[in-house]
Amino acid sequence: MKKVFSRPKSLKENFIYHYCPGCGHSIAHRLVAEVIDELGIRGITIGVPPAGCAVLAYYYIDVDMIEAQHGRGPALATGIKRVLPDRIVFSYQGDGDLAAIGTAESLHAANRGENITVFFINNAVYGMTGGQMAPTTILGQKTTTSAPGRDITLDGYPIKMSEILCLLPGVKYVERCAVNSPANIVKTKKAIKKAFQYQIDGVGFSMIEILSQCPTNWKMSSIDSCKWIDEVMVKEYPLGVLKDVTAPEKKKGK
Amino acid sequence: MSKRIGMEIALAAAEVAALCRPDVIAAYPITPNTHIPEHLAEIVAEGHLDCEYLPVESEHSALSACAGASAVGARVFTATSSQGLLYMGEIVPIIPAMRLPIVMALGNRALSGPINIWNDHSDVMAVRDMGWICLFAANGQETIDMIVQAFKIGEDHRVMLPVLVNLDGFQLTHVVESMIMPDQEEVDKFLPPRKPYATVHPDNVVSMGTLGLPEIYTEAKKAEDEALINSKKVILEVWKEWEKTFGRKYEPIESYKTKDADVIMLTVGSMYETAAIAVDQLHKEGFKAGLLNMKLFRPFPADELKAAVKGARVLIVTDRAVMCGGAQAPVCAEVKSVLYDEPVRPAIVNEIIGLGGRDVRVDDFIKMFKKAATADKVKPERAYEIYGVRSS
Ligand SMILES: Cc1ncc(C[n+]2csc(CCOP(=O)(O)OP(=O)(O)O)c2C)c(N)n1
Ligand code: SF4
Numbered sequence: 001m002k003k004v005f006s007r008p009k010s011l012k013e014n015f016i017y018h019y020c021p022g023c024g025h026s027i028a029h030r031l032v033a034e035v036i037d038e039l040g041i042r043g044i045t046i047g048v049p050p051a052g053c054a055v056l057a058y059y060y061i062d063v064d065m066i067e068a069q070h071g072r073g074p075a076l077a078t079g080i081k082r083v084l085p086d087r088i089v090f091s092y093q094g095d096g097d098l099a100a101i102g103t104a105e106s107l108h109a110a111n112r113g114e115n116i117t118v119f120f121i122n123n124a125v126y127g128m129t130g131g132q133m134a135p136t137t138i139l140g141q142k143t144t145t146s147a148p149g150r151d152i153t154l155d156g157y158p159i160k161m162s163e164i165l166c167l168l169p170g171v172k173y174v175e176r177c178a179v180n181s182p183a184n185i186v187k188t189k190k191a192i193k194k195a196f197q198y199q200i201d202g203v204g205f206s207m208i209e210i211l212s213q214c215p216t217n218w219k220m221s222s223i224d225s226c227k228w229i230d231e232v233m234v235k236e237y238p239l240g241v242l243k244d245v246t247a248p249e250k251k252k253g254k
Numbered sequence: 255m256s257k258r259i260g261m262e263i264a265l266a267a268a269e270v271a272a273l274c275r276p277d278v279i280a281a282y283p284i285t286p287n288t289h290i291p292e293h294l295a296e297i298v299a300e301g302h303l304d305c306e307y308l309p310v311e312s313e314h315s316a317l318s319a320c321a322g323a324s325a326v327g328a329r330v331f332t333a334t335s336s337q338g339l340l341y342m343g344e345i346v347p348i349i350p351a352m353r354l355p356i357v358m359a360l361g362n363r364a365l366s367g368p369i370n371i372w373n374d375h376s377d378v379m380a381v382r383d384m385g386w387i388c389l390f391a392a393n394g395q396e397t398i399d400m401i402v403q404a405f406k407i408g409e410d411h412r413v414m415l416p417v418l419v420n421l422d423g424f425q426l427t428h429v430v431e432s433m434i435m436p437d438q439e440e441v442d443k444f445l446p447p448r449k450p451y452a453t454v455h456p457d458n459v460v461s462m463g464t465l466g467l468p469e470i471y472t473e474a475k476k477a478e479d480e481a482l483i484n485s486k487k488v489i490l491e492v493w494k495e496w497e498k499t500f501g502r503k504y505e506p507i508e509s510y511k512t513k514d515a516d517v518i519m520l521t522v523g524s525m526y527e528t529a530a531i532a533v534d535q536l537h538k539e540g541f542k543a544g545l546l547n548m549k550l551f552r553p554f555p556a557d558e559l560k561a562a563v564k565g566a567r568v569l570i571v572t573d574r575a576v577m578c579g580g581a582q583a584p585v586c587a588e589v590k591s592v593l594y595d596e597p598v599r600p601a602i603v604n605e606i607i608g609l610g611g612r613d614v615r616v617d618d619f620i621k622m623f624k625k626a627a628t629a630d631k632v633k634p635e636r637a638y639e640i641y642g643v644r645s646s
Contacts, residue, residue: 051337055369067369069337071312100311101282101341129283132292133309144292145283145309147299155309 008033010042012062022222024212027179029060031189045088048077052094053127071102074109077116090117095136096126099161110205113170117195118207123214131217135159138236158236162209166243173198173206174242180226259435263394264427268293270398272303273441274405277328280308280319284338285371286423287361291333313338317345324354325462327450336363336377349416350385352463355408356416363423364610372611373423375574379584387417388552392526394431397421406492409448413485422524486553506555507562508547515544518566522548532619543623556592569600570626572607583638601630604638
């Protein structure tokens with residue numbers, strides 16, 4: 001019989017995801033693992049998981065992993081990559097991790113043009129700590145710390161980290177994707193692959209932002225969460241390639 | 255009038271903090287204190303409290319925002335745990351140096367690594383010498399009482415220092431307890447609005463948080479040390495007033511069955527109540543066990559400690575943190591240095607217990623008591639023991 005679906009080799013065997021049913025993290029993990037398999041980089045990849053719901057990513061993705069403290073991923077990844085420039089180094093971060101407490105690290109690793117790949121899981125809340133408002137929370141979105149809905153006068157605007165990073169010359173490739181539908185999942189996988197390929201080719205800093213459903217803290221069914229990404233989130237965070245330096249100029253000695 | 259309530263302690267802490275009418279609350283979520291600021295955000299959003307709730311992007315910013323607000327005269331509350339406290343770290347010593355009476359609820363949690371979200375005291379011990387008044391609650395009632403007391407103590411012009419109210423993560427933060435909650439009128443009466451000592455005004459320009467050159471840094475540090483030492487007088491006054499008003503007694507070191515006790519144990523925080531059950535059981539067996547609980551850790555209650563251990567043959571000091579590479583665990587190190595000059599003092603045993611959420615049960619306390627009973631004759635092999643640690 002022809003095998004049409006199996007576990008990527010870069011996902012560990014015999015685990016049960018601790019993620020909530022319908023969570024986007026598990027899809028993103030699988031995509032990263034599939035791409036690592038397809039590019040044949042499992043033996044040379046090092047991951048940096050965050051503080052956040054993905055804190056246990058090393059339970060699932062079967063490559064070397066070095067845990068970062070909350071927000072410090074891109075700085076930690078910088079240290080790894082500078083010592084081991086022939087390895088493929090990625091950090092995997094939530095929006096609290098990357099766009100709140102770790103804003104400085106994200107911005108500066110990007111600005112230095114570190115040849116690393118950042119996966120930015122944007123679910124518009126602090127998932128792990130129980131669904132508080134994040135800088136990425138949509139205007140009007142109700143969270144535990146924005147009960148009446150996010151209000152510009154008190155809480156400012158949803159921060160668009162991908163657009164901000166695009167302004168930096170050190171940043172070579174940024175794409176915003178989503179994991180809420182089969183079509184979007186296919187596109188996300190392509191983007192992940194391209195980002196890793198750019199790192200392999202020595203192009204420089206790339207980031208893939210992934211809009212990711214958090215049914216638990218959005219207090220929605222899994223299906224409604226997928227719809228909410230299309231109907232609400234995408235309006236604030238449009239999908240697509242935001243920056244791509246198509247004529248890659250190889251960095252020497254990095 | 256005060257009312258008996260049954261509530262998760264973190265939520266009760268938030269409710270009582272709201273009764274203190276803070277003008278500004280700034281916090282970033284971290285387990286296990288999260289329910290405190292989260293519930294305060296709700297209280298503010300529902301219009302029950304006129305307060306700026308600042309959902310800043312990190313603890314580093316949270317405590318900085320608190321500093322700014324407090325410096326210009328606001329009553330300020332914040333809460334955190336573990337790595338959050340360390341991430342505030344740069345600002346932590348600035349607050350007492352600027353004499354800002356911020357109140358922080360610290361849901362005690364082990365420091366990483368390894369990453370651990372459960373309870374011990376390694377977080378507070380990392381900042382214990384940075385100039386904050388440090389109170390430890392043993393239960394929900396003490397948590398809510400201490401939050402009100404903390405504002406009154408810290409804002410007193412004879413003190414003007416920040417106060418850390420420690421409550422054990424999960425063991426207290428997440429437990430539903432029966433507590434007596436004061437009402438708004440009672441809190442207002444006990445705690446009048448803050449009267450800032452110095453504030454900004456164009457007619458009287460001030461500089462705060464200034465440079466301390468070598469010519470003055472030493473004196474500034476001495477002043478800070480003395481301010482903290484002198485705060486004890488006010489703490490005792492506030493506790494007396496609290497007892498008079500609310501009928502609940504507070505003292506730097508609480509004692510339980512220590513009269514004629516042969517072996518006394520010192521606890522800090524919520525382990526006190528479990529250890530008390532062990533003491534009761536030991537008494538039934540004719541073992542004269544006694545118990546002390548340190549509620550005030552900074553300023554260190556040296557005189558009270560000396561008095562409390564008088565007559566005991568052995569003193570067991572429990573610690574909830576390892577002082578890596580140190581001579582002793584932190585509480586015991588200090589206890590020993592206080593008792594060193596006493597002409598007669600008990601033999602001292604140091605037990606490090608309950609690290610990173612490890613349970614310590616009644617049986618464990620009984621074992622510690624029994625083992626320590628001979629410590630005055632047979633000196634323990636090591637200056638401290640990590641109780642129950644597996645070596646293989
Ligand atoms: C210094 C510090 N502060 C706070 C925390 C608590 N904390 C852990 S994860 C997290 C937010 C997670 O949100 P996000 O990054 O959006 O990831 P998600 O869980 O939604 O995937 C917080 C506040 C921490 N670990 N360290
Ligand atoms: S809380 Fe949200 S982000 Fe975290 S595992 Fe559950 S669904 Fe996923």
